[in-house]
Amino acid sequence: MSYYFLEILNEEIPADFVNVGIDYLGSAFENLFKENRIPFEKIVADGTPRRLFVLVSGLADHQPDQEEEIVGPPASAAFDAEGNLTNVAMNFAKAKQLDVATLKKVSTPKGEYLSGKRFTKGRSTREIISENVAKLIQNIPFKKTMRWGDKSFRFARPVKSFISLYDGELLPFDIDGIEASNKTAGHRFMWKDSIKIDSPEDYFNRLKNAFVVPERGVRREMIVSDILNIAGQYEVDVDIDESLLDTVTNLVEYPFAVLGSFSEEFLKLPEEVLITSMKNHQKYFYTKNRKNGKISNYFIGISNTKPVNDNIRKGYERVLRARLKDAAFFFENDKNVPLESRVEELKKVVYQEKLGTSYEKMERFREVSRYLTEVLSLSSEECKLIDRTAYLCKADLMTEMVYEFPELQGVMGREYGRIQGEPQEVYIGIYEHYLPKFSGDKIPETITGAVVSIADKIDTICGCFSIGLIPTGNNDPYALRRNSIGIIQIIRQKSYRIDIDKLVSKSLNLLKSKVNFDLEKVKDQVMEFIKQRYKQVLISEGIASDAVDASIDLFNDLIKIEKLARTLSDAKGKESFNSIAQSYKRINNILKKANHNRSEYNNEILTEEVERKLLDKIDGIKNEFMIRLSKEEYAEGLNTLLQLEPYINEFFDKVMVMVEDTNVRENRLSMLCSLKQLFDKIGNLSMIN
Structure with a gap:
C-alpha cells in the first residue's frame, strides 16, 4: 500500500481560516478517492497558520478494474x-x-x-491525484481570498510552495507557476534554512526540530500544559476557555506561554471589562486569585516566538495597559452621566432604516412589556420595575465604553445603573434582557430581565418579518432564530402562561404605525417560524417528531404544547393508542371523502346495538375527559379516551357507515364527526405514524 502527502506553505492565514482549510482538504481527498473507487486506510488533514497538510495512508496504487x-x-x-x-x-x-x-x-x-x-481498466492513483490536486487546493472555501504579485491564483494568503510526495517520490503539479517540490520551511523567525522532506516521518521530525508543530492537537496540549504549569507556580487559577484555546492554537506554529501582569489599580474596573480586554481583544488567558476567586492582575499570553528576554512580556503588558487605561477613562466619564439622560440620545441612532431609531424600538418593546405584565398578573411594584428596565436597557449603547467595547452592552448598563442607584431588579434586568445570548446560555433570573427580554426579542422578530427580512439558509443577520429560541427557553423555564398568538399580534399592531404590511400574512409567518423553532427544541429533547406535529397547532401556550407532546410521545408504545390513532385516521378519511363536517346527530336514528354501546361509552367518559383536559392532565385524559378503543373497533367491524339510506348515512357521519372533534382536543392524531 502507498501514501500521498501534500503540504501547502503560505503566509500566515487568520486563525478561523485554518480549520476551514483543514476540514475541506480532509473531506475533499476522501471524496476524490471514494468517487474514483480507490481504496485507502486513513486520511489525516491538519495544519498551522502557515501550512496545511494532508496525509493519505494505505492507498491502493490503482483503481480496481471495472466490468459493467x-x-x-x-x-x-x-x-x-x-x-x-x-x-x-x-x-x-x-x-x-x-x-x-x-x-x-x-x-x-x-x-x-x-x-x-x-x-x-483501473487508472493509476498517481495519475488521478495529479489531475485533481491543483483543483482541490484552489477550491478551498475561504470566506475571503486574495491575489498577489502577478498571480491569478487566489488563496487566503500568498502561497510560498507545495510539497507533493507519492511514496517518497515527487508527484509534480503547479498552480500559476508555483511548482510542487520536496522542500518546505521551518519557523518563520527561529529557522532560516529550507528543509528537505523525504517521507511523512521526515516531515514531522524535521519540522519539530525547526520549531514547528504541525498538528493542532499537539499544540493545544502544549498550551494547556504550559498554562497549568505557570498557574501552579504563581498560585492562580486559569479559565481555559475552549474557544480562545482553539484560536490561539491556530495562531502559532510553536507555542510559548508568557506570564504578564498589569497594575492592580485596574482591578477596580468591572470584571467583564478586564476579561473582554484580555480575552476578546488581546487573546490572553485571564487568571483568578485562588483565595477569593476574583480576577487577578496576572494574565498568560501565547507567543509564537521563544522568549529570550523580557521583550515579549513587556510588549504584551504595554498593549494591555493602553487598552485598560482607555477603559478606565471611559468608565470614569460614563458613570457620571445618568443612564436616563442617555435615553433621549437613542433618537439619533438608526436601529434599522425601515423600523426607525433605537428609541422607537425601545418604545415598542416597552409597550409589549406592559402588555406582558398584565398577562402575567404582576404586582404594581413589579410593573414599575419592568417599565423602568425597558426604558433604560438600551441607554448604555450611547456610552463611550460600549462604543469602544460593543461586547459589553448590557454589562455596562448594569454597572452604571448600580452605581447610579437604580433598584437591583432594574440594573440586573438591564443586563439580563440580552439573555440568553446563545444556545445553552443561562436565562434571566429576574422578572424584569425575563419580561423585557421576551418583549425586545419579539419586537425584533416581528419587525424583521414585517419588512421582509426573513432568514434564509444560513443568512440570519438579526439572529431571529436565536431570538425565537430565547423566548421559548424563558417561557418554558419560567413556566409563563403566555398566548404566543396574542403576543405576536400585540407586537405587530405596534409596528403598524411605522411599517405598512399585511398583518395576517406576517402574523402567520411569525407564528410558523416560532413553532418550527419550538418543534426543533422538543425533538432535540427526545420527544417524537410526529407527537410534536400532533400537538404544535392545538394551543398557543408553549407549556400546554410540551405537556401534550410528551404525553403523545410516551403513549406511542401502547397498542390501544396506536389502534385509536389508526381509527382516527380512518374517521378523518371517511369524513373528507364524504365532505362532511356536521357534528349534530339524532340519537333515535342510531339504532344498531354497537352504535348505542359506543354512544353510551362516549357519554360515560366525556365529562371526566373534559375535566382532565381543563386541569392539563393530558396523560390521564388520554387514558380516559383510550377506553373507547374496543367500542370504536367493534363499530367499524359491524356497522357500515356509507349505507344507501341518506338519513342513516348522514347521521352516522355526524356521529363520527362529533367523535373526531372529541379526539381533536387531545391532538391531531392523523400526524401519528
Whole structure:
C-alpha cells in the first residue's frame, strides 16, 4: 500500500481560516478517492497558520478494474430474423464501448433487450491525484481570498510552495507557476534554512526540530500544559476557555506561554471589562486569585516566538495597559452621566432604516412589556420595575465604553445603573434582557430581565418579518432564530402562561404605525417560524417528531404544547393508542371523502346495538375527559379516551357507515364527526405514524 502527502506553505492565514482549510482538504481527498473507487486506510488533514497538510495512508496504487453490464435497444431492433446482430446493435456497442463478444439478448420486465459488457481498466492513483490536486487546493472555501504579485491564483494568503510526495517520490503539479517540490520551511523567525522532506516521518521530525508543530492537537496540549504549569507556580487559577484555546492554537506554529501582569489599580474596573480586554481583544488567558476567586492582575499570553528576554512580556503588558487605561477613562466619564439622560440620545441612532431609531424600538418593546405584565398578573411594584428596565436597557449603547467595547452592552448598563442607584431588579434586568445570548446560555433570573427580554426579542422578530427580512439558509443577520429560541427557553423555564398568538399580534399592531404590511400574512409567518423553532427544541429533547406535529397547532401556550407532546410521545408504545390513532385516521378519511363536517346527530336514528354501546361509552367518559383536559392532565385524559378503543373497533367491524339510506348515512357521519372533534382536543392524531 502507498501514501500521498501534500503540504501547502503560505503566509500566515487568520486563525478561523485554518480549520476551514483543514476540514475541506480532509473531506475533499476522501471524496476524490471514494468517487474514483480507490481504496485507502486513513486520511489525516491538519495544519498551522502557515501550512496545511494532508496525509493519505494505505492507498491502493490503482483503481480496481471495472466490468459493467449495459442494456441497450430492444432485441427486435438489435437482432435480425436469423438472430444476427444488426447495425443498430453494432452502433450501440461502438457508442458505449462494449465488447462485441459479450452482446446478447436479455429478458427484462419490459421485454427482451440487447445487453453487453464494458470493461474498464483501473487508472493509476498517481495519475488521478495529479489531475485533481491543483483543483482541490484552489477550491478551498475561504470566506475571503486574495491575489498577489502577478498571480491569478487566489488563496487566503500568498502561497510560498507545495510539497507533493507519492511514496517518497515527487508527484509534480503547479498552480500559476508555483511548482510542487520536496522542500518546505521551518519557523518563520527561529529557522532560516529550507528543509528537505523525504517521507511523512521526515516531515514531522524535521519540522519539530525547526520549531514547528504541525498538528493542532499537539499544540493545544502544549498550551494547556504550559498554562497549568505557570498557574501552579504563581498560585492562580486559569479559565481555559475552549474557544480562545482553539484560536490561539491556530495562531502559532510553536507555542510559548508568557506570564504578564498589569497594575492592580485596574482591578477596580468591572470584571467583564478586564476579561473582554484580555480575552476578546488581546487573546490572553485571564487568571483568578485562588483565595477569593476574583480576577487577578496576572494574565498568560501565547507567543509564537521563544522568549529570550523580557521583550515579549513587556510588549504584551504595554498593549494591555493602553487598552485598560482607555477603559478606565471611559468608565470614569460614563458613570457620571445618568443612564436616563442617555435615553433621549437613542433618537439619533438608526436601529434599522425601515423600523426607525433605537428609541422607537425601545418604545415598542416597552409597550409589549406592559402588555406582558398584565398577562402575567404582576404586582404594581413589579410593573414599575419592568417599565423602568425597558426604558433604560438600551441607554448604555450611547456610552463611550460600549462604543469602544460593543461586547459589553448590557454589562455596562448594569454597572452604571448600580452605581447610579437604580433598584437591583432594574440594573440586573438591564443586563439580563440580552439573555440568553446563545444556545445553552443561562436565562434571566429576574422578572424584569425575563419580561423585557421576551418583549425586545419579539419586537425584533416581528419587525424583521414585517419588512421582509426573513432568514434564509444560513443568512440570519438579526439572529431571529436565536431570538425565537430565547423566548421559548424563558417561557418554558419560567413556566409563563403566555398566548404566543396574542403576543405576536400585540407586537405587530405596534409596528403598524411605522411599517405598512399585511398583518395576517406576517402574523402567520411569525407564528410558523416560532413553532418550527419550538418543534426543533422538543425533538432535540427526545420527544417524537410526529407527537410534536400532533400537538404544535392545538394551543398557543408553549407549556400546554410540551405537556401534550410528551404525553403523545410516551403513549406511542401502547397498542390501544396506536389502534385509536389508526381509527382516527380512518374517521378523518371517511369524513373528507364524504365532505362532511356536521357534528349534530339524532340519537333515535342510531339504532344498531354497537352504535348505542359506543354512544353510551362516549357519554360515560366525556365529562371526566373534559375535566382532565381543563386541569392539563393530558396523560390521564388520554387514558380516559383510550377506553373507547374496543367500542370504536367493534363499530367499524359491524356497522357500515356509507349505507344507501341518506338519513342513516348522514347521521352516522355526524356521529363520527362529533367523535373526531372529541379526539381533536387531545391532538391531531392523523400526524401519528
